[in-house]
Amino acid sequence: MTEILxxxxxxxxxxxxxxxxxxxxxxxxxxxLPHTAGKSASQRFKKAEMNIVERFANKLMRKGxxxxxxxMILNALETAFYMIEVRTGxxxxxxxxxxxxxxxxxxxxxxxxxxGIAQHQAVDIAPLRRLDLALRxxxxxxxxxxxxxxxxxxxxxxxxxxxxxxxxxKSYAVKRKQEIERIALSAR
Numbered sequence: 001m002t003e004i005l006x007x008x009x010x011x012x013x014x015x016x017x018x019x020x021x022x023x024x025x026x027x028x029x030x031x032x033l034p035h036t037a038g039k040s041a042s043q044r045f046k047k048a049e050m051n052i053v054e055r056f057a058n059k060l061m062r063k064g065x066x067x068x069x070x071x072m073i074l075n076a077l078e079t080a081f082y083m084i085e086v087r088t089g090x091x092x093x094x095x096x097x098x099x100x101x102x103x104x105x106x107x108x109x110x111x112x113x114x115x116g117i118a119q120h121q122a123v124d125i126a127p128l129r130r131l132d133l134a135l136r137x138x139x140x141x142x143x144x145x146x147x148x149x150x151x152x153x154x155x156x157x158x159x160x161x162x163x164x165x166x167x168x169x170k171s172y173a174v175k176r177k178q179e180i181e182r183i184a185l186s187a188r
Contacts, residue, residue: 005032018101021130026052036051045128048128052100056135059136083155098164099138103134103177122184140173
């Protein structure tokens, strides 16, 4: 039997999640085309079983210009993955997983009210929320960098993922993670 490759090009074998908290929630189940048509939308926590590439593609379909155009996003993602492979020489799925691990915040703040006075309190973040925030930050960074930019959408995806995987502060997602953790540290 032949191996299942993402976009008939990249293997899920050898892709590892080094963050122990995120291991259960980053699904690396092999798929050829990451498109399940919302099968996991009906049950709570079912999205943890959805492939990480599909979850990232769904986050890229933000309101506005790219809203609902999943095939266009998947084509851009395939091109971006090819660019990542050429630039880094590594499996682009591993780069995506590393980017998610580096941009998932561990701590944030919540409001606690004592007798009408609201204070911010630092709290740990649940692993599924960490994953959701990381994917949101990556998608926001790509979306914000795409305006007034002559570079193509796949180039911007590749740049953001490579910068986030290297934990570079040029990445919007890494900056957001550091900002949230800094605020949480000051609220302790």
